[in-house]
Amino acid sequence: MHAVVMAPKQTDPQFKLRLPPDLKQALEEAAMVNNRSVSAEIIARLQDSLIAVGKEFWLDRRIAAIDRQLEEQRAQINDLLNRPRD
Numbered sequence: 001m002h003a004v005v006m007a008p009k010q011t012d013p014q015f016k017l018r019l020p021p022d023l024k025q026a027l028e029e030a031a032m033v034n035n036r037s038v039s040a041e042i043i044a045r046l047q048d049s050l051i052a053v054g055k056e057f058w059l060d061r062r063i064a065a066i067d068r069q070l071e072e073q074r075a076q077i078n079d080l081l082n083r084p085r086d
Contacts, residue, residue, distance in 0.1 A: 019027070031041035 027038050027041055031038045034041060034044070036044070
């Protein structure tokens with residue numbers, strides 16, 4: 001899923017960026033294919049990568065929570081198995 005990219009405004013902060021020539025060319029080609037400016041292409045790719053990192057972080061937290069639940073359930077099962085039987 002790609003992020004919706006707004007065209008950069010003249011009032012948006014600017015900075016210089018040095019790119020290797022092959023990377024600059026690849027960005028220019030991708031921008032042309034995607035029918036957007038190089039700036040918009042860079043913004044879209046940065047947004048996509050940040051969204052992916054956010055999803056990965058969320059998944060890592062969810063997996064950790066499930067692991068904790070599993071350990072709690074294992075402990076409960078062990079308690080039940082180790083109870084003295086009448």
